[in-house]
Amino acid sequence: MDLRYSPEQQIFEKEVREFTRENLDPNVARKVLEGCRLEREDFLSWHRALHKKGWVGVGWPKEFGGTGWDATQQHIFDEVTADAGAPQLIPFGLRMVAPVIMNFGNKAQQDYHLPKILSGENWWCQGYSEPGSGSDLASLKCKAERVGDHYIVNGQKTWTTLGQHADWIFCLVRTSSDGRQQEGISFLLIDMKTPGITVRPIIMLDQEHEVNEVWFDDVKVPVENRVGEENKGWTYAKFLLSHERTGIAGVGRCKRIVKRLQNVAKKALANGKPLIEDVRFRDRLAQVEIDLRALEITLLRVLDAEREKRQPGPEASLLKIKGSEIQQVLTELTMMAAGPAALPYVREGDNGAPDVEWLSDEAFRYATGHYFNFRKTSIYGGSNEIQRNIITQLVLGL
Amino acid sequence: MNFSLTEEQTALKDSIGKFLERDYTFDDRWKVIRSPEGWSREHWNQLAEIGLMALPVAEADGGLGGGVVDTMVVMEQIGKGLVLEPYLGCVVLPAALIKAAAGTEEAQRTSLSEGLASGETLYAFAHTEPGQRYERASVALAATPQGDGYVLSGKKISVLGGDCADVLIVSAKVPGDTEASLFVVPATAAGVTRHAYPMQDAQRGADIQFSNVTVGADALLGARGKAQAAIDYALDVACAALCAEAVGAMTELQKITIEYLKTRKQFGRALGTNQALQHRAVDMLMHVEMSRSMALEAAVSVDNPDAAARAKAISGAKTLVSQACRFVGQNAVQLHGGIGVTHELNTSHYFKRLTMISVTFGDGDWHLARYGDALLHAA
Ligand SMILES: Cc1cc2nc3c(=O)[nH]c(=O)nc-3n(C[C@H](O)[C@H](O)[C@H](O)COP(=O)(O)OP(=O)(O)OC[C@H]3O[C@@H](n4cnc5c(N)ncnc54)[C@H](O)[C@@H]3O)c2cc1C
Numbered sequence: 001m002d003l004r005y006s007p008e009q010q011i012f013e014k015e016v017r018e019f020t021r022e023n024l025d026p027n028v029a030r031k032v033l034e035g036c037r038l039e040r041e042d043f044l045s046w047h048r049a050l051h052k053k054g055w056v057g058v059g060w061p062k063e064f065g066g067t068g069w070d071a072t073q074q075h076i077f078d079e080v081t082a083d084a085g086a087p088q089l090i091p092f093g094l095r096m097v098a099p100v101i102m103n104f105g106n107k108a109q110q111d112y113h114l115p116k117i118l119s120g121e122n123w124w125c126q127g128y129s130e131p132g133s134g135s136d137l138a139s140l141k142c143k144a145e146r147v148g149d150h151y152i153v154n155g156q157k158t159w160t161t162l163g164q165h166a167d168w169i170f171c172l173v174r175t176s177s178d179g180r181q182q183e184g185i186s187f188l189l190i191d192m193k194t195p196g197i198t199v200r201p202i203i204m205l206d207q208e209h210e211v212n213e214v215w216f217d218d219v220k221v222p223v224e225n226r227v228g229e230e231n232k233g234w235t236y237a238k239f240l241l242s243h244e245r246t247g248i249a250g251v252g253r254c255k256r257i258v259k260r261l262q263n264v265a266k267k268a269l270a271n272g273k274p275l276i277e278d279v280r281f282r283d284r285l286a287q288v289e290i291d292l293r294a295l296e297i298t299l300l301r302v303l304d305a306e307r308e309k310r311q312p313g314p315e316a317s318l319l320k321i322k323g324s325e326i327q328q329v330l331t332e333l334t335m336m337a338a339g340p341a342a343l344p345y346v347r348e349g350d351n352g353a354p355d356v357e358w359l360s361d362e363a364f365r366y367a368t369g370h371y372f373n374f375r376k377t378s379i380y381g382g383s384n385e386i387q388r389n390i391i392t393q394l395v396l397g398l
Numbered sequence: 399m400n401f402s403l404t405e406e407q408t409a410l411k412d413s414i415g416k417f418l419e420r421d422y423t424f425d426d427r428w429k430v431i432r433s434p435e436g437w438s439r440e441h442w443n444q445l446a447e448i449g450l451m452a453l454p455v456a457e458a459d460g461g462l463g464g465g466v467v468d469t470m471v472v473m474e475q476i477g478k479g480l481v482l483e484p485y486l487g488c489v490v491l492p493a494a495l496i497k498a499a500a501g502t503e504e505a506q507r508t509s510l511s512e513g514l515a516s517g518e519t520l521y522a523f524a525h526t527e528p529g530q531r532y533e534r535a536s537v538a539l540a541a542t543p544q545g546d547g548y549v550l551s552g553k554k555i556s557v558l559g560g561d562c563a564d565v566l567i568v569s570a571k572v573p574g575d576t577e578a579s580l581f582v583v584p585a586t587a588a589g590v591t592r593h594a595y596p597m598q599d600a601q602r603g604a605d606i607q608f609s610n611v612t613v614g615a616d617a618l619l620g621a622r623g624k625a626q627a628a629i630d631y632a633l634d635v636a637c638a639a640l641c642a643e644a645v646g647a648m649t650e651l652q653k654i655t656i657e658y659l660k661t662r663k664q665f666g667r668a669l670g671t672n673q674a675l676q677h678r679a680v681d682m683l684m685h686v687e688m689s690r691s692m693a694l695e696a697a698v699s700v701d702n703p704d705a706a707a708r709a710k711a712i713s714g715a716k717t718l719v720s721q722a723c724r725f726v727g728q729n730a731v732q733l734h735g736g737i738g739v740t741h742e743l744n745t746s747h748y749f750k751r752l753t754m755i756s757v758t759f760g761d762g763d764w765h766l767a768r769y770g771d772a773l774l775h776a777a
Contacts (some may be wrong), residue, residue, distance in 0.1 A: 134735050136664035159736045205731075205739050205746035271533035280763040335757070339531040340556040342757050343597045344605075368598045372750065375731045376739050383735060385674050 003297065009072055016080040023049040029085030033260070035366040037208060040123070040165045043087050047120035056094065056118050064102055064110070065118050071303030075251070075296075082252030083259070090162065093117040093124035097170045100187065100236050104228040113168075113189070127157040127171035127190070127214060128237065134159075135386050137172070138181040138234060142216060144173035144188060146223070146230075151175075151188065153196075153219040159380070163199050163212040166192050176231050187233035189225045196220070204376075206369040207347070241382060242316045249323030251296050257330045258289050264337055264364075275337060284336075288329050295322050314394040317387035324377035324384060331371040338364035345369075401694075403471065411471050413448045418479035424744050430482050435562065436602040437483045445483060446517030454493040458504075459511035461493075466635070470642040470697040477646025480744070480751055482601055484522075486639055487559030489514065492521035494635035495567055499580050499620035499628035506619065510582065513564075522563030522585075523632065524554035524606055532760040534633055535626055537578040539608060541570035548572070548618075550581060550589075550611040558758075560604030561594035567619060568608070575623035582617050583608075599751040630705070634712045637759050638696035641719045644755045645693045648686045648726045651748040655679065655730045658745075662735075675733060682729055685722035692718045710772045713765035720762035723752035 005013065028042045050056045058074050060066025069077065082088075098117050101109050116122040133140040142155030153173055163169065169190050176184030190197070196219040201209045228236055262285060265276040276282055302315045335342045341364045378384040392398050403411065421444065430438050445451070453468055455461020469490060476485055493514060500507035513519025530536045539552030550570055560566070566585050569578045583590065589611035594604040620628060656679060659670030669675055692715035699711030727749040731738035738745050756762065 129736070134664065136666075139664075139666075203741040205741050205750065207741055211736075269529035270531040271536045272529065275531070278763075280767060335753075336761060336763070339757070339761075340526045343556045343603060343754060345596045345598045345600075368753070371753070372598075372746070373739075375728065375749075376736075378732055379735055379739065383732075385672070385732075388674070 005072070005076070009076060012073055013076050013080060016077055017084070019053060019055075020081050020084045020086060023053075024081075024084055024086050028087060032085040032087050033256075035370055038087055043090055044120050044123075046087055047089055050089070051119050056089070056120070059095070060098065061102070064098075064114050071300060071306075074303065075300055078252035079255060080252075083256045085256075088250075088253065090123065092126050092161070092166075092170075093122065093168075096126060096240050097124055097189070100170070100227060100240050103239065104187075104236050108224065109189070109227065122167045123162075123165050125160050125163040125166035125169045125192075125214075127160060127169045129159045130156060131158050135383060137237070138185065140172055140174060140185065142171065142173050144175050144186060144221070146175070149223045151186075151221045151223060151226070153188070153190070153216040153221055155216050157214040157216075158212075159202070160199075160212045160214045161210060161380075163192075163214055164201065164209065168192060169214065170227075172233055172237050175233075182234040184231055185233040185237065186230050187227040187236045188221055189227065190219065190221050194219050194221065204373060206373040207345075208369070208373070210373075242313070249295065249299055249319040250327060251292070251299055251323065254292050254323070254326055254330060255296070257334070258285075258292060261285065261330065261334055261337065264334070268337055268339075268364075270339070281333075281337070284333055288326060288333060291322075291329075292326055295319070295326060298322070314390055317382075317390045318395075320381055321378075321384045321387050324381075327377050328371075328374050331367070331374040334364070334367040335371040338367045342368045403467075407468060407471050410448070410453075410468060411475060414445075414450075414472060414475035414479075417444055417448065418475065418481075422479045422481065427480060427482065431600045436596055436600065437562065441481075442483050442517060445485070450485065451489055451517035452515040454490060454497075455511045455515040456497070459508045459515070461511060461515040466638065466697045466700045469635075469639055470693065473639045473642035474646035474649075474693075477643035477648075477751075478650045480599075480647065480747055484520070484559035484562065484601065486636060486643070487522055487557075487601075487603075488520040488563060490639045491523045491558070491632055491636045492567055495523055495580070495628060495632040496521075496619070498631040499625060501620060501628075503620070510619075519565060520559065520563045521565050521567060522557055522559040524557045524560060524566045524568045525629065525633075526554060526556050528553060528555055532764045534629055535578070537569045537571045539568065539570040541572045541579060541581065543572060544612065547612060547614040548581065550583065550608045550613060552608055554606045554608070556597075557604050557606055558601070560592060560606055561602040566590070566606065569625065569629060572623060577623050577626045578629065579622045580619040580625045580628065581613055582619050583611060583613055587611050587613070597754065599754040600747070601751075601754075627705070630709075633759050634708060635700050637712050637716045637765075638693070638700045640755050640758060641689070641693040641696045641715045644719050644723050644752060645686070645690050647748050647752055647755070648689060648722060651726060651730045651745065651752070652679075652682055652686050654745060654748070655682070655733050658734055669733070678729055678733065682726050685725045689719045689722040706772050706776065710769055713760070713768040713772070716760060716765040717762050717769060720756040720765065723756040724762075727752040 025045050028046060031038055031042060047056065055067055057066035058069060058077060062068040094117060098114060101113055128137060130140050130142060142157060144151035144153045169192055171188045171190055172185050173188050174184055175186040178184060196217040198215040200213045202211045202213060204210055265281060265285060266274050268275045270278055299319055302319060346365050449462055450472055452462040453464035457463035496507060496510045514521055527538055539550065541548040541550050550568060563585055566583045568581045568583050570581055571578050589609045591607040592604040594602060597603050659675060659679060660668055662669045696712050696715035699708050702708040730745055731749050734745050737743055740746060
């Protein structure tokens with residue numbers, strides 16, 4: 001039993017730190033640290049740098065070009081890069097559809113898609129949810145009719161994160177209405193350039209464009225773009241969801257925000273004194289750091305236990321709940337730290353933006369918007385209520 | 399004990415209610431949000447016609463002489479309709495300030511109150527400063543004596559209604575004084591630069607720079623170096639008003655959420671059939687009801703001459719209501735799922751206003767500390 005890093009792990013940590021220092025675009029890092037919205041290219045420049053080094057396939061098996069790192073190495077990588085202000089790699093390709101293709105796709109799909117996911121050439125988005133099918137995903141209606149060697153897809157997906165940037169979308173579609181809902185779903189890979197696809201923005205409460213509606217109007221998808229068997233898509237979908245959930249915990253990023261918040265609290269003034277001297281605020285900072293440490297160790301325990309298996313268990317739900325709650329607390333604390341500076345609405349590059357020079361730290365600039373935005377974390381990836389239902393049934397057996 | 403509204407108060411409530419129904423639907427409000435000013439003079443005049451601007455001004459000063467409960471009734475409706483017109487910033491707060499600071503100086507009081515009561519002159523209280531956070535007595539903006547008058551230099555931030563006010567009431571400190579003074583400054587005075595912006599909840603505000611702004615001795619509102627009690631009073635009135643507004647907004651948001659739980663179906667049944675969500679909705683309701691009680695306590699305590707008792711009542715209410723704003727707002731969004739985090743639906747607009755209320759003029763922690771201080775210093 002030892003919670004410290006071994007000498008080899010410390011060497012690895014140093015290597016990651018140095019690589020990040022040399023290869024992360026300082027402008028991207030600044031944007032991440034200041035909480036600005038990132039452009040497509042901001043994500044991709046870091047992705048490509050990692051790809052050159054062979055460090056994109058974190059958690060992927062070596063045979064597919066993965067790093068082959070163990071749980072601790074993955075964690076070190078996450079923590080060190082996040083701390084430096086590296087953007088999070090977009091998970092839809094790397095952490096979601098890739099494991100599905102590896103486990104259930106055919107050789108042709110693996111050969112075609114996996115290298116393009118690794119290189120960042122193809123940006124993926126997730127077409128699961130529909131207006132009528134959120135928590136009750138299996139009720140989805142978006143229809144795919146088999147005509148010759150194509151499927152004709154009609155219907156709508158929604159909440160599609162960063163779909164405006166995507167080259168490909170993986171979709172759950174209804175291929176049969178007989179029997180149980182779960183038994184009529186198939187898993188399709190669809191090129192976003194296919195005629196008949198329309199992407200419409202949904203503006204979120206922080207007034208940013210992050211999610212979309214994706215409409216399908218007689219979209220022709222070759223049958224060879226179906227992963228696995230027809231009507232077996234639900235199995236693959238669930239497999240993917242558990243991968244999504246471990247990813248959501250975001251421990252590295254939270255650690256960076258905690259550190260930053262502590263620094264901010266030392267500088268920001270409350271009645272002429274540093275905010276950190278306010279015992280109520282300090283208690284809150286202390287509490288969230290304690291909770292985060294507990295989450296971190298739990299994450300490492302779960303990753304370690306999962307090392308042998310390829311699929312995360314229902315424990316992933318626990319990480320998702322706790323991780324999202326901590327992220328929400330952190331954004332809320334940052335807003336609280338801002339005090340009266342929480343009120344103005346600041347938008348990057350806005351002419352009408354308030355005079356923010358006086359803000360003691362630019363961390364406050366987007367604090368309230370982030371707080372609003374992060375209400376999403378307890379809703380997406382399967383809401384926290386649904387995660388609790390899963391734990392109730394699968395872990396507690398109630 | 400009597401918890402019922404008077405006939406006049408009920409009539410007041412009804413007429414604002416009618417205004418909201420007829421002229422302030424969510425679509426009307428969108429138009430206001432998208433207008434360059436972010437509020438509507440037309441709505442303002444309608445509200446003035448109902449008597450809202452004259453309400454908090456004494457009859458002797460040309461007002462209707464309404465009491466704190468009347469203000470509570472109004473603010474609840476304003477919360478319900480998420481009204482963007484700057485009633486709190488440009489009427490409730492300055493009216494309280496003028497009343498408390500000018501005190502017995504009748505001429506000054508009356509001349510300031512006239513335009514306020516008619517709705518023609520908009521006032522704003524420029525008080526908050528960078529680094530001050532919520533501390534009411536820490537004023538750094540300098541008022542340096544010069545000739546008969548003063549020169550004002552410094553900066554105010556997050557001024558409610560600071561975007562549109564014609565006249566600013568500015569807290570400032572004369573070097574050597576221990577307490578702040580208040581100055582009445584036209585927003586167009588030379589040396590006043592305001593940086594207006596929308597706030598997170600679509601209301602408007604401004605940061606205001608004062609660079610060597612010269613004012614005469616007659617700009618002083620009340621006695622020099624003796625403004626702290628008036629500032630505290632006015633901010634307490636504003637906090638009580640915010641509590642009432644929060645109750646109005648929370649009640650509406652609670653209603654919207656229950657309606658959604660009844661209509662939205664997943665797994666072949668209404669969301670509201672899930673016990674986890676039922677219990678959450680009950681907890682929301684409890685927060686709303688506790689807030690309603692504390693908003694009442696705040697309203698009836700605002701004019702308590704015992705300042706310590708007033709501080710406890712107001713800060714107790716603001717602490718509890720801030721917590722409720724958070725719980726009710728967050729859970730209304732959560733229970734709506736994805737649609738709750740969209741800009742398009744009113745749910746997020748209520749959530750945002752409630753969030754802003756919770757951090758305006760002291761967040762829950764600050765008011766809890768103030769309440770605690772009152773315990774510590776109680777005889
Ligand atoms: C910012 C954001 C990004 C997203 N990105 C994507 C994406 O890229 N791709 C994609 O496919 N989807 C995405 N989603 C969709 C997300 O997965 C759904 O929003 C989520 O599954 C909830 O569904 P819903 O919004 O329809 O809410 P509903 O299912 O209608 O739920 C409403 C509320 O009821 C609760 N509830 C529902 N059923 C139960 C139950 N049985 N027991 C207890 N409580 C219950 C929920 O927890 C929630 O609080 C995203 C969502 C958001 C907000």
